[in-house]
Amino acid sequence: MALVGTHLDEAIISSIEETKLHPGLGVMLTSAVTAYRWRCFGQALEGGADLLILCISSGGVGWAIDRMVEAEASVLPVVMITKGLAPRGASLEVLPRVVAKEFEKRTSRQLSVMAVGGPCIVRELPGVRIPLPPDLAI
DSSP states (O other), X not given: OEEEOOTTOHHXXXXXXXXXXXXXXXXXOOTTOEEEOGGGHHHHHTTTOSOEEXXXXXXXXXXXXXXXXXXXXXXXXXXXXXXXXXXXXXXXXXXXXXXXXXXXXXXXXXXXEEEOOSOOOGGGXXXXXXXXXXXOOO
């Protein structure tokens, strides 16, 4: 499994490389997880990935599209944990549709994009619910 951080995740990627600890989640990752810096997005996909999971903030969707276009990731199905809407003229569009349309516009290739629905807090993703500090506003 490859885990790619954004340009904002350098400290997290360093920690995972050195100790396998994801400091933001307080979770030790297994040896099956390899951490990559954002510049190595394409390299992370070279090992024969079956699926690309985007688990980023809605503000990072444009960044992810740029990386996917650069890496020519069209052969992979994409699952988005990211939720949200993007303004499109006088209407709104769900982010998975934005990703698919923008990828096709820039590459002339179709991309299969699915979304995970329901409440999701990044701290719940490792399978262990980690209590949040009471003063944290989400």
